[in-house]
Amino acid sequence: QVQLVESGGGLVQAGGSLRLSCAASGRTFSSYAMGWFRQAPGKEREFVASISQSGGSTYYAVSVKGRFTISRDNAKNTVYLQMNSLKPEDTAVYYCAAGLRLGVFYEQRAVSYWGQGTQVTVSS
Numbered sequence: 001q002v003q004l005v006e007s008g009g010g011l012v013q014a015g016g017s018l019r020l021s022c023a024a025s026g027r028t029f030s031s032y033a034m035g036w037f038r039q040a041p042g043k044e045r046e047f048v049a050s051i052s053q054s055g056g057s058t059y060y061a062v063s064v065k066g067r068f069t070i071s072r073d074n075a076k077n078t079v080y081l082q083m084n085s086l087k088p089e090d091t092a093v094y095y096c097a098a099g100l101r102l103g104v105f106y107e108q109r110a111v112s113y114w115g116q117g118t119q120v121t122v123s124s
Contacts, residue, residue, distance in 0.1 A: 002026050002113045004096045009118030012086055016122070020081040022096030022115055030054075033099045034072055034079040037108065038092035038120075045095070049081060050104040059104035064090075086122045093117040 003025040012018050020036070035050030049060045049070040058070050069082040079096065096115035099105045 002028070002032065002098050004098060004113055004115035006094065006096045006115045006118040009094060009120045011121045011123065014086060014088055014122055014124050016086050017082070017084045018086065018120060020083070020094055020096075020118060020120070022079045022081075024077045024079070024098065026077070029077040030074040031100070032112070033101060033103060033105055033110075034070075035097045035099065035105060035111070036070065036079075036081045037095045037097055037111075038090075039095070039117075040089075040092040043092075045108065047106045047108075048094070050097075050099075050106060051079065052103045057104050059106060061106075083120070086120075088122045088124045090120060091122050092120060094120050 008020040036048040039045040051058045051070045067085045072079040095117045097111040098113040099110040
């Protein structure tokens with residue numbers, strides 16, 4: 001069992017930056033590939049980014065590639081999402097996700113555990 005707790009969301013102006021954190025419980029954090037998804041009002045949850053167990057591989061949605069960076073610190077049981085050059089269309093609830101498959105993932109069916117979500121609002 002893994003519990004995921006996100007933090008770092010908030011309100012930011014377009015062009016600004018935020019860093020989301022996701023702290024995981026348990027001693028098997030390094031066994032999980034980690035990722036971020038988001039859900040905007042009235043829309044389905046969508047993939048944002050994922051990172052492999054070692055951190056050596058990352059994968060991004062086209063909409064965020066070049067602006068967002070996912071990273072992890074296995075010693076701290078934490079995964080991060082650095083978001084730069086934010087746009088109003090990035091406004092959503094961001095969810096941390098953990099998957100047991102080896103390597104990066106982008107499908108929700110690969111997720112074993114979800115966090116509760118953190119709100120990110122980008123004003124124009």
